[in-house]
Structures are given as C-alpha cells and as structure tokens.
Amino acid sequence: MKIAFHGAAQTVTGSKHLLTLSNGRKYLLDCGMFQGMGPDTDELNKTWGFDPREVNTLILSHAHIDHTGLVPKLVKDGFNGKIYSTPATRDLAALLLEDSAGIQESDVKYSNKKRALEGQPYLEPLYTKEHAWEAMGLFVTVEYEHWHTIDEYVDLYYTDAGHIIGSACVHLRIKENGKTTHLTFSGDVGRFRDVILKSPANFPQADYILLESTYGNSLHDEHVTTPDQLLRWIEKTCLQKKGKLIMPAFSVGRTQELLYALNQLELENRLPRLDYFVDSPLSIEVTELLKKFPTYFNKHIQRVLKTDSDPFAFTGLKYVKTVEQSKLLNYRNEPCVIISASGMAEAGRVKHHISNNIENSRNTILLTGYCEPTSLGGRLMNGAREVGIFGVRHEVHAEIGSIRSMSAHGDYEDLSQFLSGQDPRQVERLFLVHGEYDVQVQFRQRLIKKGFSDVYIPARHEEIGLG
Numbered sequence: 001m002k003i004a005f006h007g008a009a010q011t012v013t014g015s016k017h018l019l020t021l022s023n024g025r026k027y028l029l030d031c032g033m034f035q036g037m038g039p040d041t042d043e044l045n046k047t048w049g050f051d052p053r054e055v056n057t058l059i060l061s062h063a064h065i066d067h068t069g070l071v072p073k074l075v076k077d078g079f080n081g082k083i084y085s086t087p088a089t090r091d092l093a094a095l096l097l098e099d100s101a102g103i104q105e106s107d108v109k110y111s112n113k114k115r116a117l118e119g120q121p122y123l124e125p126l127y128t129k130e131h132a133w134e135a136m137g138l139f140v141t142v143e144y145e146h147w148h149t150i151d152e153y154v155d156l157y158y159t160d161a162g163h164i165i166g167s168a169c170v171h172l173r174i175k176e177n178g179k180t181t182h183l184t185f186s187g188d189v190g191r192f193r194d195v196i197l198k199s200p201a202n203f204p205q206a207d208y209i210l211l212e213s214t215y216g217n218s219l220h221d222e223h224v225t226t227p228d229q230l231l232r233w234i235e236k237t238c239l240q241k242k243g244k245l246i247m248p249a250f251s252v253g254r255t256q257e258l259l260y261a262l263n264q265l266e267l268e269n270r271l272p273r274l275d276y277f278v279d280s281p282l283s284i285e286v287t288e289l290l291k292k293f294p295t296y297f298n299k300h301i302q303r304v305l306k307t308d309s310d311p312f313a314f315t316g317l318k319y320v321k322t323v324e325q326s327k328l329l330n331y332r333n334e335p336c337v338i339i340s341a342s343g344m345a346e347a348g349r350v351k352h353h354i355s356n357n358i359e360n361s362r363n364t365i366l367l368t369g370y371c372e373p374t375s376l377g378g379r380l381m382n383g384a385r386e387v388g389i390f391g392v393r394h395e396v397h398a399e400i401g402s403i404r405s406m407s408a409h410g411d412y413e414d415l416s417q418f419l420s421g422q423d424p425r426q427v428e429r430l431f432l433v434h435g436e437y438d439v440q441v442q443f444r445q446r447l448i449k450k451g452f453s454d455v456y457i458p459a460r461h462e463e464i465g466l467g
Contacts, residue, residue, distance in 0.1 A: 001176055003183075003210075004463035006049040007032055008434040011460075012214055012372060013066035015434060017185065018050055021153060021176055026050075028058045029170060029185045029210070033069025033100070036344045036375030045070060045126055049461045053078035057150055058138075060085040061187025062167035063092035064252060069100055072131035075138070084150070086158055087141040088166025088293050092252060095289065097132040099251075099282045103347060105129070144168065144201075159201040162190030163408050164253040165289075165296050169203055181467060185210040188434065189410045189418050195226070196260060198298045200410070202421040207428050208466055211419070213435030214370060214409040216443025227261045229403050231270060233366050237399070238274055238335035243362030245336075246398075248350045248377055250343035251283040253408050254369050256290055258339055259312040266314040277329060279320040279340040279349050287312055330356040343368065344375040351376065355389040363398040368406045373436075412446060424451030429466070432457050 001021045007014030007030075015032035034044040052074045058081060061067055071083065071093070085093065104125035112122045142148045148156045153175050158168035170185040184206035192199045237245040249255045255278065265271035278284060291312075294305060304311050320326050326349050329338060340350035345367075354376070357363045371377035379387055380400045387394055410418060430452050432440045437457065444455045458464065 001174065001181070001466050002463050003466060004050065004461065005431070005433060005458040006461055007034065008066070009458050009460040009462065010435075010437040010440065011037070012370065012434055012436060013037070014044060015061075015067045016070075017210060017433065018055070019172070019183070021174070023153070023176075025151070025153060026055045027150075027154060027172070028055045028074075030061055030067045030187070031058055031069075031071045031074050032067040033065050035066055035069075036346050036372030036378065038374035045073075048077070051078070055079050055081060057081045057154075058083045059156060059170055060089055060093070061170055061185065062161065062164055063089045063096055064164065064188070064250070065096055065100055067187065068093050068097065070126070072097055072101060072127035072135045075135045076127050076131045081138070082140050082150075083135065083138045084140050084142055084148070084156060086144065086166040086168050088296065089168070090136075090139045090141050091289055092164075092166060092286065093139075094136050095282060095285050096252065097135065098129055101125070101127055101129040101132040147173070157204070159203045160198055161187050162192070162194055162197050162200040163188040164190075165197070165293050169200070171203055171206070179467070181208070182206045183208045183210075183466075186212050186418070188212050188214070188408070189415055190408055191220070191410055192414050192417055194298065194408075196257060196297060196301055198296065200414075200418050205422060205426055207426070209422070209427055209430045210433050211415065211430060212409070213415070213432045213440050213443045215407060215411040215439070216415060216432070216435055216446070217412060217439045219411045219413060220404055220407055226257070226403065226406055227264045227268075230258070230261050231265055233364060233401060234272055234274070234337060237362075237364040238337065239272060241362045242335050243360065243364065244332075244338060244357055245364050245366060246338045246340070246350065246353050246357060247366045247368055248343050248345040248354075249283070249339050249341060249368050251280055251286050251341045254343055254406065255280070255283040255339055255341070256287055256312055257406060257408075258368065259287065259314075259317070262317075263308070263311050263314045267308070271314060271316070274316055275318055275334070275336045276314070276316045277318050277320050277336060277338045279326050279329065279338055279353070281321050283339070283341055284319050284321065326352070329353065343377070344371045345377040345380070346375045351389060355392070355394065358387070358389075358394050358396055358398045361397045361399070365398050365400050367400070367402040370407060370409065412443060415443075416446070416450065419450070424453070427452055429454045429456060
C-alpha cells in the first residue's frame, strides 16, 4: 500500500492524504481547503494531485474548513463514494460547507462584475451550494470507540481528538495480502486541559502514524488564564483608551471559547458593562449546534451546566445577523467588543471591521489563534506596519495583540502526551503533517529522543510505500 500527501504537507492547511491499497482501492483522509496562502491559495484549491473519480471512500477527522472545505468540489469533480464522520462533524459540516459555498458564489459574482467591464471571461466558483447539499447526502456517521467496517479491506475506529466538537482521530485496520496493518491519522489534536472539551483519548497501537505538528516547537502560555487575559485587553482598550476591541475568531470552537470565558468573568462579577457583539451568522448557528452535544463537554462544563443553563451567554451579548447591522458597527463611537469570523482575518465580516478600524490607535486587533504567516492575521501578528485590505493600503496604528493560550491545537507537551500510550518500537514510521517545515524539523528531533526512530516530513504530493 502507498500513501500520498496532497495537502497540509509542510504547511498547516489543506489537509488531504490518499491511501492506496495494492488492489487499487483509494481512501482519502480529509479533504481540506488551503487557506491564507497568499496569491497561491486559489490555484492550490483547484489542483488535486489525484483523480477524485478514482477515490472510493472519504474519511473525515473533523469539520474545520481546512479539513473539509473541498468536499463539495470533490463531489463536483466526480467522487460519489461514502463520506465517514462523527455525528457532530456531519452536522457542523452541513453548516460550514453551505456557508463556504455561499462565499465562493459571492466572491465570483463580485469578481465577474469587474471582469465583464474589462472584457475578461467569467470565473466559476470552486463549488456551489448545490454541490454542498449533494455532498451531505453521502455522509455516514460513526460513533466514537466503535469499529465500523468500511469494506472487506478496511475497518474504521474513531477516538475523541479533543479539538472541536465531534473531532476525531482516525484509526484504520487494513487487511492486505494476509497481513493486518494499523494506521492512525491524528487529525488535529486538542489540549489536555481544554476548558470545554474532553481531553484527547488513548488509542490502539499503530504501525504508522500521521501526526499533526502545528505547535510542535512551542508551549502555550498557562500562567495567565484566558478570562484574565481577555479582561486585561478589555480594560486597556475599551475602558482606558475608549476604543474597540476586535477579535478575529473561527466560527467553530474559538468563538464559543471566547463566549465561555466572558461568561466566566460575569459569574465572577468582573465583566465590564459594555456591548459585546458576535458579528457572524455562522458563529451564531454553530453556538446553538454546540449546545445540542453536551455529552461531548468535559466534567467541569457538565458541573457548570447544573447551575448555568447557557454557559455561552452573558449580560451585554448581542448577536449581529444582517449585513446592515454589521455595517452600523463601523459608525459606532462608543467602546465595544466585536467577535467576528474568520480567525485568520482573511475573509468574512471581520476583515471589514479591521479595514475600518486599523488606523485608529484607540483600537486593538486581538488575534486568538493560529494564523498562516501570509494571511492578514499572520502579517499583523508578525508586526506589519502597513497592510493591504480590499486593494487599499492601511497604516497599522491600532494595537495588535494575541492570546496564545486559546489555541485549540495541542503544544508539544500535549502531542507528546497524546503519543504516550504508544510503544515507539512498534511504530514503523511516523509522518509529520499539518505544520510549518521549520516547526516540524524541531519537533522531529523531540520525537526521535522519545524513541520514534523513523520520523519523516513529507512534501506535497509525495507518495510513499508502507510495509
């Protein structure tokens, strides 16, 4: 059998790994969209590196767009097999993929208006809402810790990855040529002290492991809690400077974690009396969906739910649904907090808020998670003093901050704990995916010291034999 790495290879987004058995059957692990890759992004998302018509089965780890965002395009380009996921991933994907399709259609419509004036041919979206709906009809859900037979060659087993609601590590039992091989794909590994979700679960011994490495060379700040850090930024920006605190946040996971932290501040009578806007219709839908899966929450949240029926709500919280309501925030002079997607500030309403507020020194742009270096969020995080937004150059006068403790990805200690149940001597090869190359090189050395003798960093589209 062989495995080919068609995305998230020496980069963080675009997760796609294709397993091919000796009999020709093909199993795709994730089908993610590349994000925040600058001018190369569109071309990367158009090019597969394989024929979608030849893929027999798609297995998803979780619903984030960099792991599912090209599923409708896969269907559009000829895939018609089954798509496996956990129940929560299926429900989240239904929301995210329809939203993503809407963005594709809207962006192309805007571009084609300009192209028509210039006499250029029209563009087509990567996919439409119809393709997203068609893809949802192919989903088959599998619960955690239950072996499911995909076909006579492959069995699937999911364990909780602790990353977002429904996130899973994928474990395959592959029967080929009279031999059984165990392959584990980590998906994205969460934190072992996450404030909302359960910790990543132990998993069966693997022969081969595909391991994410986003924070493989760093530790998250555990000295100051997220509510305390948020309170400092709110007090500094809104109370002292009388400005706006704008927080780019992914609709799934990060927005809910921010709301929970603000709720905690209110329960402790420390939340300043301000208006707190969630300006993302998708975030609103995801938050409501999250509440439907309380058994996925950790024991702490289970206890909180006994006294607080909604741990994501608090005084001053306002949901912004329409474009008109969103635009009105730009004319607001009073201090406030705005939470809006996307997390890398590459698209969505938050990009408009940054464009309208970045030149005012009273304001703060507070980044709350990982950003690709070439994304708008990544450039701001790396100290850019001038940025282009919607074709206009803006001087950066707003304060730029970040809260590293909020990452939904485990750091190298979390990843090491995730691997602690494995006997390194039985792992024939460990592949590092979903990380920047320099981070992976450092993480590789740590893993070798822990006894994993063969740790490999694959390149995009590289195909490697197993066994």
